[in-house]
Amino acid sequence: MSPSSNGRKGSLKSLFEDDNHNNNGEVRVVSKHVMNYNMMMQLSQNKAGAGGGAVGSGSGGGAAAAGGNGVDGMKKKKADKDAFERAVIDISCYNESPRQVFNTLRSVAKKLLKDDERYRTLDTTNPKVEERLLGYEGVIDFLLLLGFDSDAMGQRLVCKEKPDQEVIRTAIRVLDSHENRLKAAVHMDSAMLASGVQSSARNLSVVERPVSNSINANNADDNESDDMTLQQIVLLCTHEQQRDNETMETLIMCYKEFSTAEKLIKELKRRFFMVIPNEIREDEKKLEDFKEKTMKPIQLNVVKNLRNWMKLYWEEDFANDEKVAQVLESWIKQMQMDSKQFSWNGLLADAVQNEYKRYKKHGSKPRIQEKDYWSVEIPKRFNFHSLSPDELADQITLMDFRIFSRIKPRECMGQAWKKKENRVNSPHILQMIQQFNNLTTFVQIQILREKSLKDRGRAVKRIIKMGEHFRLARNFNSLCAVFSALNSAAVHRLKLAWEKVPEKQKQQFEQFKIIFSRDFNHRNLRQLFRNAAAPSIPHIGIFLQDLVFIDDGHENTKEVENLGGRKMVNFSKSQRMADRIKNIQMYQQHPYTDVQESDVVQRILLEEFSKLKEITEDQIWDMSTEVKRADERDKARIF
Structure with missing residues (x-):
């Protein structure tokens, strides 16, 4: 009789079970200092002993170096940025205070721009280095990408040569980009905590009511909690000074975890049809300034994101949802009606309507004929082995x-x-x-x-x-x-x-x-x-x-x-x-x-x-x- 099959086959599940437990099922607690020491020693051992490229080094990674990357120099440069992105994403995902880590890494990177060798060594036994950097997921990888490597004793991270300045600036730009996103998330939370959606919306010079009374009924609040928070997110990521598309892309990708397509399109529509503040209606100069510098950028931004949403998720979110289609059709109709007052609305209405008709007829994704491998004939003398x-x-x-x-x-x-x-x-x-x-x-x-x-x-x-x-x-x-x-x-x-x-x-x-x-x-x-x-x-x-x-x-x-x-x-x-x-x-x-x-x-x-x-x-x-x-x-x- 064979023993239990548990653990025999290297299945996807068993290979990635948590191994921070002892045989009695108790969680092993490892101090940050011990973990950092082991980590540094492992880096130095990999550097000395895995010459075949089993573990990638800061210079590009074993597999990539050994196997060739198959891409030209331009793609290599982009891959460097992508590598920094991946390290920073890990820092964001797995640490409670990523902004503090970003600030420290930014300081390290900026000092590398100076012609001073003192700034190219990090003593891993220094309590400040240990507290602010080591032990955080993604940090070691980020430092390796900057050019740091472990010394033979595993006690220092040393950047032997001054890194290319463009590499350093790329690292700083990636840190800045992700910190700005974290700030935006904090701003959302603090605005909601401080005064709720209505007051924070006013602080952004945004009014939730539509321009004309004809669509008030379509934009009425449902008085549900995620309506309010969804509105807050839409307000902030379509602000007239917002240049970051990633927040809206994230919302479009993830909104089903906390809302519905109907609610999202209603909020986008509400955002598009904003009210002109009463205090500037009688001042022609201020009115024109508001239209050009506030209303128009917001409306262009909203429609751009609407079209992107339709392109990416037409089949999932639009094709079979009559309520979403009704909101979209009324939105197009209202833009056409308002085109006399706001000239750009007519162009936006035409663009959305053309895509709406095309997607309804053909879908948003090109139909690709998949190859039927099962119909392929196998030659009689073909020897697979x-x-x-x-x-x-x-x-x-x-x-x-x-x-x-x-x-x-x-x-x-x-x-x-x-x-x-x-x-x-x-x-x-x-x-x-x-x-x-x-x-x-x-x-x-x-x-x-x-x-x-x-x-x-x-x-x-x-x-x-x-x-x-x-x-x-x-x-x-x-x-x-x-x-x-x-x-x-x-x-x-x-x-x-x-x-x-x-x-x-x-x-x-x-x-x-x-x-x-x-x-x-x-x-x-x-x-x-x-x-x-x-x-x-x-x-x-x-x-x-x-x-x-x-x-x-x-x-x-x-x-x-x-x-x-x-x-x-x-x-x-x-x-x-x-x-x-x-x-x-x-x-x-x-x-x-x-x-x-x-x-x-x-x-x-x-x-x-x-x-x-x-x-x-x-x-x-x-x-x-x-x-x-x-x-x-x-x-x-x-x-």
């Missing part, structure tokens, strides 16, 4: 990217992939998880199906080579699946087969272990991905773990005593969620254009993977048990 590890890894990477690139932002919201309607609301995340599990099982079967001990050793060697190609191609999802399969009990216990594996491949497998170490919240894997140039595929398990962390750790709404206990939107949660999703979206835009797709191999892989869905962990374990006995018999015959 003769493919080299690199060729097989390339074709699996194309499969992975095809699924990864289709993940929609809202599939990631509210842990949709774990809920009842997950096949409808989060189909591509489920496919990505299934792809991971399929590849894990596929690798196990490839090893266990071999008939002899010698062939099994060769199979392990081939799989490690395939994993190394995934690493060089920056396909961290499939690399993790390979590692998970090789590290599973069913394969790892085949000691005799592992003895047949050449030393080079054994060393590569040890590098995989370093990459997927769980220490410090999978720091090595995170750092490797941050430093990876596009194209790249993240490990879906880490991504989903981060989303769950944000979702479970922050409520969608929170009660405010100053407003009678009414619930206000926790918009900072939406910003954190959107930051994490946008981080992944950057990689969805860059396919593996240098890899030639084989329709025949794609068809065979689909067929092979479809067979694996029914294989259980118990069956894998039973196969492993038989193989282990056969290997022992083979060894006995040899001697």
Whole structure:
């Protein structure tokens, strides 16, 4: 009888269970000082011992450096900015006081602009450095990107050469951008706490009532709590001096967590039809100034965001919602009526109406004819098992990217992939998880199906080579699946087969272990991905773990005593969620254009993977048990 199957297969769940517990289930508490010391020592060890690039360094990351990034210099420069963005996003998502960390990092970066070597060394034993920087998620990675690296003793971070000034300025701009967003979120909260929506709206020179009485009924408040907070957010992110589109993009992406499409479009419409203040109606100069400098910028901003919303989410939010369509149609009609008084309204009405008609007829997304791989004929003499590890890894990477690139932002919201309607609301995340599990099982079967001990050793060697190609191609999802399969009990216990594996491949497998170490919240894997140039595929398990962390750790709404206990939107949660999703979206835009797709191999892989869905962990374990006995018999015959 085989032991319990729990933990045998390197599943997506088991690989990322929290390991900050001892065997008795008690949480291990590690002091910040000890954690920082271990972190610095790990950096210095990686620097000295992982020359093969298992863990990325501040100069660009092992995988990217070893494998080539496949992009030109312009994309490299952009990737540097993206790497800073990813580090700053981690600081924002995982720390309670990110603005304090931003201020300290900004100070460090600005001092690097000076010709003074004193500012290029950070003593990690200094209490101020420890308190203000170390121990915060994302900080070490940010410093590595600036050019700092650990000394041999792991006690100092040293920037041996003065970094390029453009790199430093890029880092400062990224910090400034994210701090401004945090300030906006704080401003929202403080405005709501201080005086509620109505008074804060007046402070912004905004009146919620429409221009003409004909649409008062359409814009009447529903007297619900999220109406009020939704209104507050719309007011602030469409202010006439607002130049940051990210806040509205976040709102459009995340609003369903706390509101509805009908309420959002009503608030945008309310914002568009603002009232001219009574005190300037009789002053022609002030009136014209208000129209040009306040009303027009706000209305242009609102319509721009409306059109962007329609373009991105027509099928989800507009196509089948009659109430939303009614509000939109009345909005267009009112803009046309007001065009005599406000000339630009006619142009805006025409633009919105044209897109509305086009989307109603054709939808907002171009219809792409998907390739039918199942209809591809397989040549009789085609030998799938003769493919080299690199060729097989390339074709699996194309499969992975095809699924990864289709993940929609809202599939990631509210842990949709774990809920009842997950096949409808989060189909591509489920496919990505299934792809991971399929590849894990596929690798196990490839090893266990071999008939002899010698062939099994060769199979392990081939799989490690395939994993190394995934690493060089920056396909961290499939690399993790390979590692998970090789590290599973069913394969790892085949000691005799592992003895047949050449030393080079054994060393590569040890590098995989370093990459997927769980220490410090999978720091090595995170750092490797941050430093990876596009194209790249993240490990879906880490991504989903981060989303769950944000979702479970922050409520969608929170009660405010100053407003009678009414619930206000926790918009900072939406910003954190959107930051994490946008981080992944950057990689969805860059396919593996240098890899030639084989329709025949794609068809065979689909067929092979479809067979694996029914294989259980118990069956894998039973196969492993038989193989282990056969290997022992083979060894006995040899001697």
